[in-house]
Amino acid sequence: MKTLGNYTILYDAECPMCKIYTKAFVKTGMLDAAGRAPYQELSPDACPLVNRQRAADEIALVNRQTGEVTYGVKSLFKVLGNSWPVVKGLFNFTPFVWLMSKVYAFISYNRRVIIPANTENYIYQPTFKLRYRIAYLLFTWFITAAILTNYATLLQGMVPIGSAYREYLICGGQILFQGIFISLLFNKKRWEYLGNMMTISFGGSLLLLPVVLLSTAIGMHPVFYTLYFLLVAGLMFLEHIRRSKIMGIGWWLTITWAIYRAAVLGAILYI
Known part of the structure; x- marks a missing residue:
C-alpha cells in the first residue's frame, strides 16, 4: 500500500471515531509515522494556513512541505486515492464528491452525539448545524x-x-x-x-x-x-x-x- 508521505492529518482528540480511523491510516501505512496529530495540540504558530475552527468541523490534511491544507472529505479522498489509485478517478468525479461531502458533513456534525466525548476542553468545538x-x-x-x-x-x-x-x-x-x-x-x-x-x-x-x-x-x-x-x-x-x-x-x-x-x-x- 502506497504511503502518502509528508502529510499530517489533524484529528479531533475528543472524538473516539476520529482517533480510530486516523490511527488506522498510520497503522496500515496510508500515512507515515508522523501522519496524524490532534488539532488540540497544535501550537499557535504551527501550520499558519490551518483554519482552526474549520479543522474542528472538517478534518484537515496538511502538506508538511508546502503548508497546503485540504479539509473534510477531500482530505480523506487524498489519503485513500493515494493508496488505492484505482478509485482515484471516482474521487475526482464532481457529483460523487458532492454526494460524499454531504454524507461526511452529516456524520461529522453529528459525531459528538453518535459517540459522545467525555471531555470538551478545547476552545474550538465542532460547529452545531x-x-x-x-x-x-x-x-x-x-x-x-x-x-x-x-x-x-x-x-x-x-x-x-x-x-x-x-x-x-x-x-x-x-x-x-x-x-x-x-x-x-x-x-x-x-x-x-x-x-x-x-x-x-x-x-x-x-x-x-x-x-x-x-x-x-x-x-x-x-x-x-x-x-x-x-x-x-x-x-x-x-x-x-x-x-x-x-x-x-x-x-x-x-x-x-x-x-x-x-x-x-x-x-x-x-x-
Missing part, C-alpha cells in the same frame, strides 16, 4: 421504526402486532415527549440530548436487526424474541444513564424516558 441534527433525528427515526416494525411480527402471541405505522408513531412520539422535558429542564442541551437519545434508539434497533434477518432460519419461539428485546431495552437504559451523566443532565430525562416506554407498552397491551 441544526439542519444536520434534524436530518440525523429523521434518519434514525425512520431506520429505527422500520426495524422495530419488522421485529414486532416476531412477538406475535406475546405483544399485539398493531398497524404498519405504530412503531413510527412511537419513535416520533418519543422525540416529542422527551423534547418537551429537555426543553423545560435543560433547554440549551435540547439538540444534544435528542441526538444522543436517538443514537441509543438506533443502536438498539441495530442489535435487533440480526435477529430479524435470521428469524426465518432460527425459528425461535416468541418468548425468545421477547426476552432478547427486553435485554436490548435494558442495555439501552444503561446507555441512557451513561450518556446523561456525560451531558450532566442528571436522572430526570432517564426517568421520563422510562415512563414513556412503560406507558407505550401498557397502551399496546391493554388498549
